[in-house]
Amino acid sequence: MKKNIILFLTLLLGCNLSGYCQQAKHTFALGDEAFLLDGKPLQMISGEMHYPRVPREAWRARMKMAKAMGLNTIGTYVFWNLHEPQKGKFDFTGNNDVAEFVRIAQQEGLWVILRPSPYVCAEWEFGGYPYWLQNEKGLEVRSKEAQYLKEYESYIKEVGKQLAPLQINHGGNILMVQIENEYGSYGSDKEYLAINQKLFKEAGFDGLLYTCDPAPDLVNGHLPGLLPAVNGLDNPAKVKKLVNDNHNGKGPYYIAEWYPAWFDWWGTEHHTVPAQQYSIHLDSVLAAGISINMYMFHGGTTRAFMNGANYKDTSPYEPQTSSYDYDAPLDEAGNATPKFMKFREVIQKYLPAGTQLPAVPAVKPAISIPAIKFTQSVSLLNTLPVAKENITPLTFEALHQDYGFVLYRSTVQGGKSGLLKLKDLRDYAVIMLNGKKAGTLDRRLNQDSLILTLPAGKVTLDILVENLGRINFGKYLLQNKKGITEKVLFDGAEVTHWKMYSLPFGNLNAVKFGAGTQSAQSPVIKKGGFTLNKVGDTYLDMSGWGKGVVWVNGHNLGRYWNVGPQQTLYLPVEWLKKGHNDIAILELLKPAQTQLKGIDKPILNILQP
Template identity: 70%
Template sequence: MKLLNNIILVSTMVLVLLGKAEETKAQKHTFALGDSTFLLDNKPFQIISGEIHYPRVPREAWRQRMQMAKAMGLNTIGTYVFWNLHEPEKNKFDFSGNNDIAEFVRIAKEEGLWVILRPSPYVCAEWEFGGYPYWLQNEKGLVVRSKESQYLKEYETYIKAVGKQLAPLQINHGGNILMVQVENEYGSYSNDKEYLAINKKMFIDAGFDGLLYTCDPEKDLSDGHLPGLLPAINGQDDPAIVKSKIKALNAGKGPFFIAEWYPAWFDWWVTPHHTVPADKYTAKLDAVLKAGMSINMYMFHGGSTRDFMNGANDKDTTPYEPQISSYDYDAPLDEAGNATDKFMQFRAVIQRNLAAGQTLPEVPAAKPSMVIPEIQFQAAVRLADLLSAPTKHEKPLTFEDLNQAYGFVWYRSTLQGGKTGVLKIKALRDYAIIMVNGKRVGTLDRRNAQDSLSLTLPAGKVTLDILVENLGRVNFGPNLLKNKKGITEYVSFAGTEIQNWDMFKFPFTEVQSLKFKSAAQADGTPVLKKGNFNLNQVADTYLDMRKWGKGMVWVNGKNLGRYWEIGPQQTLYLPAEWLKRGKNEIVVLELNKPEQKTLSSLAKPILDSIKNEEK
């Protein structure tokens, strides 16, 4: 027994020593700034990075997307961290499932990729509220991107929670995070160096004690830079200009990092799909790589903006423009994770610029796609039949007043009929379906600056219903601080303000618990439809929404995003990872064409088909 105990003791000591050796081995890397290049283990290192956002890709597909990145020649992945995902409600944090960013980073390491981390509370990213959680607007006096005390308090709580997840994964702690970005294009917003210094201190206090940097577009580079941090440039790929601009802010030195290099652009509703041929970029990429500069492609792979997470453009000189669900971006890797012609051309450029003897992995075969059998909907329920437990108030309340982040709010009031007049919703945010005595009478759309509708009301007491959809909070520009949703001021009819409202919340955080009926009355009002379909095999597919009007789709409880017949997106990407052999469940929320009864699919997406809008 004594001999056995000694053997166990020796074995344990060997394992401990091996563990420490592995730990030492893992921590051997260093990453620093040279005068003209980055230094990895004291040797020049050129970052060839591409952006992938973990929430825009099913967790089950993260590894496949990273393998594709390696096959194109990338050695690094860039990603934002999204505050509104990780703290959806105040002091309630979520780093699980598709929000498990630490696992995303660890998988990148397993696949031989470095990571550039961008955990600024503000991300832009064509993402709802630029990444800010909606509830910040309920904190009295809070001003985002400022030194206002309440904002800094919430910011600090958030960044420390992120630090607990990710600071241990920095390269100086044995991980694969090379650099961490402080704020995000702040120079496009303001130029307060004291505020930037507070950001830096918060990051360090949260455990981000490695290499920190800032990034800004060329024209805003000086305003967004904090002396002492590496300045990186966005949207400029002329090597001479990049060197000149960065040297001017960095004591005549590099390294030279293009933090956002755009191979194409994003889309919003009723605007043509943005595409740019690869040959417009290959020479520029070649020039940057030959100059020894580092680069991060925004995006390498866009994926999809699911749930209610799309943002919107809104400037004082342009209309409100909510973005579509597809974040294909005409990127090198398409929405489903397959190599495009742009991928192959960029890969050839990177291959030419590799050191002698280096080769790239083979490009994996394209993922299979399929057409699934036509879906018949067996059950339905009118949204009007789901109204219960209203919040009552003299005036209509916003989503924020109701402590509701996303989705829809149904507003109901009663007024005296027997007259004709104009119904006006002051400051509608964003899309409204108007119903009188249960019948649909029209829609109003913020995109088209519509806030009024002429109505003739029947005699007697009239029930007025208004279903309002949050189409996505602004993610960039001067109106970032004007992001409340719903009916944000008042409703009037024939010049008189309507009062005494019932409000019903429809956040649609899930739909599987809803009670459906075998049939629902088709009265033209919004409806939810449920169906099942059986599969013998699984593969990617694209739901063909061209016969439908406007709404959202859930498959097996997963929200696939919004569809809208106005285009340009006419399909919804349904990833194989969210399908299963046998029975699958689908739920569709249809706002404008509740008579639809079947849904088909395609093996390829339709991302560039615009329909004329009905005025």
């Protein structure tokens, strides 16, 4: 008897220490027409939501919203560049704690579809790849190249340690795991896909694996033997035929990405799609018994410097906005939209008889902040680190820098005018002569040169270059280095002997501010604060500012840029506190600006010249 009591207490203590006791194991399998949970049909009604785009403190609340709309499953990518930001250094803490995200979903009664492919796309920096892969000579992502596979294997094994125990066949809530991601839009190497499958299994993912591809590319991206999921197609007959043709004439049928709206990029109109336009398609898909994952159910915010960019031969470089509102059923702050209510009505029709959805949680309170005061500032040029010197400009990657900015400095002989040309600028540059802004260059607009008139004597030429986001889709994944990637010419002659100052701005701890808001004629960092009697979501109105980045209470809220369409930065209630709150702004274009307020609604749809 004593032995039994000791064994029970030991097990209980083990559960408490781990914070998680395995639930009863289930089976999840492929039927000919439907997914089978414990031998019974399950129609997954899923919504995509990415853990780094939502404050950790809000994960549970967003999942309750998912349940209220009728979802039974959450889909999420896993982001390599978050979890291995530097080679061999892994991070699964704080907002990167994806295992806790999955556990909270289980506690809230939600299944999970896991998408831990090293490549995610997702409008995310470098499609999820860590920048340092580009420093491995000869490494080629999404290929059988040996170095890539070695780094891939190391990464996926670390992910497996975190998440493989949470698969449904181990008592967790992960139903299926996706290998690669829309590979058919990139290549057709079945051997490479088979290597993906092998690496996933070796990492402990021993449940159901699947592939997903847009309908036109599914043949290229499907690995025989795995379930082929379809993206971007919601005609039930076409979905079933496509899957049957590639899966031995059988189902089940899963639309892995169903798009009820779209994302935004700087300088283009805000994308919105009326709910009615898509609710009829949701109805027909669910009526046909097809499982679905809406991308996105809740977009949230791509904070810090983690937005990606698109680039094609037929269109310009298109860096995405920090807001990932996506016109999704849940808005950027996690509130139900008319689309949410319309989709909820449709889903209710297909729930088991007698099932009633939870009440929709009330709209979260939003607050205004009438005036935010700035009491300290410093010119960016007065807060530089130790320089690295080289004859020619070095890229971010050569400087072992991931994101943010690099200041390139050289000295040129003045007293003349000429064309300054940057070959090949990636992505945005502020040009300064003797500390004064002389112009800007913007890769979006195919700008790489401008006429400068230099004052007499020796002139300090400063070029502040911003990485606006590495390309996340297509063949240019392999051409993704940042900074001045070739050379600088002035008046036809190459400018050499450069000093480079790394400014990644992972935090502002090293910045030394001066009192007052002294005037500057070049980029500036301002610091101030505001006091709150009550907290709530708010939106910083940046429409009167130029371009830059905002931190509140140490959290990087993302980029702002008055070209739009995004004119506000979402500031979540979870990162505010009663009493004093700190704020800092890096402003590139309007250093004299001091007026800032928080408003109670976002502005996501205004373009400015």
